[in-house]
Amino acid sequence: MDLALVLVETGKSKKIPxxxxxxxxxxxxxEIQIVKRNRKRMLIGTPDNIKEQILKMSEIYKTDEFMLITxxxxxxxKINSYKLIARCLENNKKSNIVEFISLILLFFIIYNFMIIYK
Structure with missing residues (x-):
């Protein structure tokens, strides 16, 4: 992810390496400075680490909705990464997060199906 963002920000490429x-x-x-700056706006880690970070942000910002991009x-x-996060959060009282992730998964499946079978 670091390199993808560096390449986009420096105009070298828009593709994921x-x-x-x-x-x-x-x-x-x-480029190292770009990576350091971008890391401040990322959630990085295992599904359990991501869960902790999302729940902490939920408390700080008083929200139960997030936009997640992998x-x-x-x-x-891509689908697996969203599934891992959804599984970690499914027993949490903040069920809107899980519902949102499920909607993202459904969107990606439909969107990619349309592209493949166009």
Missing amino acids: SLETALSYKYSDA LNRDLNS
């Missing part, structure tokens, strides 16, 4: 490209990429000093190169990885 492969894992191999991201792992081998050599960041400039300016930058994955393939549909299955």
Whole structure:
């Protein structure tokens, strides 16, 4: 995700790089600053870590709705990441978050189905 955002912000690319490209990429000093700035607006970690971060933000901002975006190169990885978060939150009193994630999953499945079978 770091490299994808760096490439977009520097105008080098709008595509999500492969894992191999991201792992081998050599960041400039300016790009490292972009990564540090972007990390402040990301939730990164295991599903349980993400759950803790979402619930903490929910309390701070007094909301039970969030927009979650995962930058994955393939549909299955994207769907799996949302499923992991939804499973962690499904027993939480903030059920609107789970409902929202479920709607995102449904949207991605329908959208990608339309693209594939166009």
